[in-house]
Amino acid sequence: MKKLLSIALVMLFVLAGCACAEGFTFKMGIDAEYPPYSYLDDNGEYAGFDVEMCQKVCDILGWNLEIVPINWDTKDIQLDAEEIDCIWSGLTVYANGITEDRFTISTPYSDNSQMILTKKGTGIESFDDLAGKTVGVQMGTSAEAALTGDGEAAALGATFGTLQPYENYNIAFTDLQAGAIDAIAVDAPVANDKINKYGDDYYCLDESFASEKYGICFRKADTELCAQVEGAYMQLVEDGTYLALGEKYELDTSFLVLAAK
């Protein structure tokens, strides 16, 4: 029994122990299910616009990068408890509790629009056509917050027949394919990603119902860390890496606000 116990304890420590390398290790918290910003690529490695930008930032600063996939529902606790040093994963800032009185937030690096994704045959051409329809949305996203909150988009949300919440967009999209719902309310990059994969039967309405900004979120006290990351990020903007990666991941480059300055 004692032997078993000690083996168990050793296993616990080995499995739970951190791989401690020399120098500062920057722990990047990502939602690993959020292409094209952060996801598992075909080789089973973490990739995406945000992941690659962060890797380059760490290269400049001489840091080791540790990518930590997090549970999006508990991201703020994981940041507070120092499991991660930042949330950097297509994160909508200045909304949904990610505010400056609680966190240190970087200069937003991307604009983003909330779009309506639908498919041919539904006859949906404008917001007016959505009246009485069933629209899917991922729980906890800013699209859901906008449609159910008290801003302008809430008026649009009120015209829907049903706003159907989903655990993730993968399932919502399958329901759209199968005709169980008429449209999906979703971030523009995610919608574009689906259209790229599934082709011309799917399209977005021209108008967006809300817009938001993506930024990097740090603990309140980590203003110095934020400034260092911002400094390196701006170098990457100036040398063109920022735009090149945007094109590599098929982002709408008009959203990459830092490039215009």
Place this chain on the structure above:
Amino acid sequence: MTLTGMILKMSEGLGRTCAIFFLTLLFSLPLGLVVALLRMSKNRVVQAVTKVYISILRGTPLMLQLIAVAYGPFYLFGYTLLVKQKLLAIIIAFALNYAAYFAEIYRGGIESMPVGQYEAAHVLGYSKGQTFMRIILPQVVKRILPSVTNEVITLVKDTSMAFTLAYMEMFSIGKQIANSQSSFMPFVIAGGFYYLMNSVVAFAMSRCEKALGYYR
């Protein structure tokens, strides 16, 4: 990502899945017995406290218990160890949860023993401890094995709950692949893995039952 690529990537998490499975069993089986004995204690207070423990652990979702164990101490006392050592938090939550279920199974088994056996042991000069360890417990183990098998099989599937804490076991990796690649294939693969593991469990447990069936 190819099918083989998905299988390979997901199998990287199998070690962690197995770690959750074996460590939970290792700690919850003995703990369950202790809880069962406390539950049957003649001391009313001990009995009442154990009843509350069992009712809470069985009456709330494992997912909430995982979050409570990992983040509760942090919010209350600023204690970060369980946030950083995810496996530790997971094993504590799983062991406490499964001990509650095992306790009731043990209790059912122990209470099913006829009083005559205790009387006979007493007449033969066995002490209380000897009676329990040498006469009652071996028979209990035999009787409860099918119910324990049920729980162990459920445990294999429950390991997927670890995704709540973003612990990268097999199912969490499968979820990432599914949403990154817009494919449901990883869930089929996960189903296959769980079925395979449970086939092994069912086989091992039926061998145990046979080995213990020495009076038939």
